[in-house]
Amino acid sequence: MSAEVPEAASAEEQKSEHNLVYVPLILNSLEEMEDKVTSPEKAEEAKLKARYPHLGQKPGGSDFLRKRLQKGQKYFDSGDYNMAKAKMKNKQLPAAAPDKTEVTGDHIPTPQDLPQRKPSLVASKLAG
Amino acid sequence: MAGAGGGGCPAGGNDFQWCFSQVKGAIDEDVAEADIISTVEFNYSGDLLATGDKGGRVVIFQREQENKSRPHSRGEYNVYSTFQSHEPEFDYLKSLEIEEKINKIRWLPQQNAAHFLLSTNDKTIKLWKISERDKRAEGYNLKDEDGRLRDPFRVTALRVPILKPMDLMVEASPRRIFANAHTYHINSISVNSDHETYLSADDLRINLWHLEITDRSFNIVDIKPANMEELTEVITAAEFHPHQCNVLVYSSSKGTVRLCDMRSSALCDRHSKFFEEPEDPSSRSFFSEIISSISDVKFSHSGRYMMTRDYLSVKVWDLNMESRPVETHQVHEYLRSKLCSLYENDCIFDKFECCWNGSDSAIMTGSYNNFFRMFDRNARRDVTLEASRENSKPRASLKPRKVCTGGKRKKDEISVDSLDFNKKILHTAWHPLENIIAVAATNNLYIFQDKIN
Numbered sequence: 001m002s003a004e005v006p007e008a009a010s011a012e013e014q015k016s017e018h019n020l021v022y023v024p025l026i027l028n029s030l031e032e033m034e035d036k037v038t039s040p041e042k043a044e045e046a047k048l049k050a051r052y053p054h055l056g057q058k059p060g061g062s063d064f065l066r067k068r069l070q071k072g073q074k075y076f077d078s079g080d081y082n083m084a085k086a087k088m089k090n091k092q093l094p095a096a097a098p099d100k101t102e103v104t105g106d107h108i109p110t111p112q113d114l115p116q117r118k119p120s121l122v123a124s125k126l127a128g
Numbered sequence: 129m130a131g132a133g134g135g136g137c138p139a140g141g142n143d144f145q146w147c148f149s150q151v152k153g154a155i156d157e158d159v160a161e162a163d164i165i166s167t168v169e170f171n172y173s174g175d176l177l178a179t180g181d182k183g184g185r186v187v188i189f190q191r192e193q194e195n196k197s198r199p200h201s202r203g204e205y206n207v208y209s210t211f212q213s214h215e216p217e218f219d220y221l222k223s224l225e226i227e228e229k230i231n232k233i234r235w236l237p238q239q240n241a242a243h244f245l246l247s248t249n250d251k252t253i254k255l256w257k258i259s260e261r262d263k264r265a266e267g268y269n270l271k272d273e274d275g276r277l278r279d280p281f282r283v284t285a286l287r288v289p290i291l292k293p294m295d296l297m298v299e300a301s302p303r304r305i306f307a308n309a310h311t312y313h314i315n316s317i318s319v320n321s322d323h324e325t326y327l328s329a330d331d332l333r334i335n336l337w338h339l340e341i342t343d344r345s346f347n348i349v350d351i352k353p354a355n356m357e358e359l360t361e362v363i364t365a366a367e368f369h370p371h372q373c374n375v376l377v378y379s380s381s382k383g384t385v386r387l388c389d390m391r392s393s394a395l396c397d398r399h400s401k402f403f404e405e406p407e408d409p410s411s412r413s414f415f416s417e418i419i420s421s422i423s424d425v426k427f428s429h430s431g432r433y434m435m436t437r438d439y440l441s442v443k444v445w446d447l448n449m450e451s452r453p454v455e456t457h458q459v460h461e462y463l464r465s466k467l468c469s470l471y472e473n474d475c476i477f478d479k480f481e482c483c484w485n486g487s488d489s490a491i492m493t494g495s496y497n498n499f500f501r502m503f504d505r506n507a508r509r510d511v512t513l514e515a516s517r518e519n520s521k522p523r524a525s526l527k528p529r530k531v532c533t534g535g536k537r538k539k540d541e542i543s544v545d546s547l548d549f550n551k552k553i554l555h556t557a558w559h560p561l562e563n564i565i566a567v568a569a570t571n572n573l574y575i576f577q578d579k580i581n
Contacts, residue, residue: 039411039413040464040465040467041411041413041415041416041464041465041467042411042413043465044413044415044464044465044466044467044468045413045414045415045467045468047468048414048467048468048471048472049414051468051472055414065359065360065361065362065381066356066359068331068362069312069313069331069332069359069362122162123185123210124163124181124183124185124187124210125153125154125163125571126152126153126163126165126179126181126187126207126210126573127187127207127210128154
């Protein structure tokens with residue numbers, strides 16, 4: 001790759017201390033660009049960071065692991081449900097959100113919101 | 129490895145010529161979640177092949193005896209038994225749904241006419257007994273042929289019941305249920321070479337069980353930090369050594385493997401050996417740790433080596449050398465330039481398994497687009513094969529596949545961007561003695577055999 005020679009290389013500008021500060025910065029960014037070209041992984045990382053700037057300082061760290069450990073958590077609190085039912089005796093309970101996988105926020109989960117987990121009564125198709 | 133024509137193979141070489149043998153499962157495009165195969169395992173003799181699925185069901189296939197009138201049909205696998213192993217549960221206390229998906233099946237070595245296997249979901253391990261019944265007693269004294277009890281006072285003569293043959297009936301019954309020992313999700317079970325104990329591992333702990341005792345289990349590894357905020361790694365797989373009953377290994381999400389010796393202390397928190405490949409710090413990226421996470425660890429049959437599978441490669445380690453693997457095989461290196469999208473669609477977290485062949489001369493693992501990879505360790509050759517219905521004529525040879533990474537795509541090649549990431553082969557198994565492999569492609573089970581000339 002043909003590197004653009006920084007303008008600061010000229011003798012005149014080198015006299016100015018101010019300009020000298022910029023030289024290493026330009027060279028650094030050139031190095032970074034080289035890294036991105038040679039390492040596909042780093043290029044992918046840059047892409048990801050561009051899309052999700054707040055992705056988090058600790059890659060694959062605690063947040064991700066803790067989410068993994070909590071797999072399968074549903075949010076149904078029978079206490080909340082019964083309290084809500086008692087309060088709103090005459091009113092309809094808020095309708096179920098269209099996305100039934102995530103039940104959070106103001107919506108009071110109802111037993112109907114939890115997807116039915118029936119055992120497979122049908123035999124496996126591998127045995128067919 | 130599919131060479132042109134049979135020919136003689138080089139001395140000691142594995143000139144495999146894989147051919148389609150059978151495919152099990154439904155053809156329709158609409159795959160029910162429950163039908164997705166989640167584990168595949170041959171038993172010790174290779175005569176039985178068990179599969180578990182997301183619906184909690186187990187299907188066991190048995191190899192037919194070779195038929196002299198059809199010499200080419202080298203023992204096909206047909207359904208032997210099927211049963212519902214686990215059912216969905218709901219833990220109301222923790223508001224946790226417990227999936228019925230079978231995470232692992234492990235066979236016990238056969239000790240009598242019956243077969244035993246361990247099957248596990250996220251929380252509970254079950255010991256199943258599969259037994260045959262091909263005789264039935266007739267001529268009871270105290271009951272009629274239809275089962276109605278006879279009045280004992282009416283019996284005037286006694287007879288000895290006789291055993292008569294009946295149609296073979298295969299029964300599966302749960303003999304032990306090992307429950308309530310895991311707070312986190314079980315990822316591995318492994319039967320010990322002592323044939324009396326086994327281990328079960330979840331994200332943070334490993335427990336040791338005795339096959340006869342269900343109300344007690346010993347915790348042998350615990351990596352849970354006192355403060356969960358400090359959690360940096362989890363256990364991803366664990367296995368007992370095939371011969372040394374005191375040795376086990378467990379892999380982590382950070383790409384390391386720890387070998388523990390149960391003789392050194394009751395709690396094996398301190399490892400005896402620590403296997404980690406040094407990483408070049410300048411090449412570190414956001415993805416480094418995620419793709420280094422080991423999804424499977426398997427000892428070789430010899431017990432001298434072990435193999436680890438991370439997202440992009442398979443590594444073979446000599447147990448005597450902790451500093452680095454002795455072999456590294458790239459499975460699909462072309463995915464390195466796709467990590468961003470693989471992270472977004474969660475594929476980067478897919479857990480691929482790997483397996484050895486019976487002689488430890490070859491290893492196999494799955495990939496995407498229903499491709500799977502085979503590495504011949506001696507000849508230092510590798511091949512990419514595909515499990516697809518299009519190539520499912522009986523005894524049809526499998527043609528090697530190639531992924532083209534850039535620039536010009538040759539005629540039979542497929543470009544990286546055309547790969548179907550929903551067609552993942554996570555589970556494969558190799559017959560312990562012969563060149564027969566079972567490959568699970570979502571809801572279909574493919575069986576391939578090496579062509580005998």
